[in-house]
Amino acid sequence: MFVVGVSGGIATGKSTVTAIMKEMGVPLVDADVIARQIVEPGRRAWTKIKTAFGEEVFLESGEINREALGKMVFSDAEKRKIINKITHPEIYREIQWQVLRQFLRGEQFVVLDLPLLFENEKFASYLYKTIVVACEDEIQLDRLMARNGYTQKEAIARIETQMPLEQKCKMASFVVENSGSQAATRVQVEGIVKYLRSSRQHLYLRAVWGGGLALVLGLIVALLMYIYS
Structure with missing residues (x-):
């Protein structure tokens, strides 16, 4: 893939x-959708944002007030760095998982x-x-x-x-x-x-990854046979 x-x-x-x-x-893997999901109430990024920015960027429902937070970080470079440091790792992690799921689906x-x-x-x-x-x-x-x-x-x-x-x-x-x-x-x-x-790019990548995986598995098998022989 x-x-x-x-x-x-x-x-x-x-x-x-x-x-x-x-x-x-x-x-399709949508980073904007993921960005909204990772800051839902109770999620790890939500907790970190509450600690870093306080109650003023939250609605009464407990959800993040995206407009208030956006205005705050847009006008302050340091706060923008803080929010990026909190959210970006979570977003990239979820993107990787979703791409992997599509790969496993073939x-x-x-x-x-x-x-x-x-x-x-x-x-x-x-x-x-x-x-x-x-x-x-x-x-x-x-x-x-x-x-x-x-x-x-x-x-x-x-x-x-x-x-x-x-x-x-x-x-x-x-x-x-x-x-x-x-x-x-x-x-x-x-x-x-x-x-x-x-495009046939996916066939090339499958061959490369498949060959690499076969090599790794072969080395593991050989190592196990050596250990237990």
């Missing part, structure tokens, strides 16, 4: 692209939906291909303001915290241009999925 990474800029329409992939039966490939794919190189060496979802700057700004209720100044500030979209596009294997209609976006996504499904 090979792994494909999909990313983009904030409000460029990544969720639209991954929704199309899901409809096509592509297995999937040809899995798509890893990771917003900060290029900002964080942790998974870069594991990716066969990368996809970036892009759109025109003005459209991105308008979408973000409409979606989150930000002022223009707030929206620009959020966009500028990320790696420039143009730079991500240069680093990607595929770019999905999402400035137009959903039908136009779908055509692009279907073409990429068709390409991935035609």
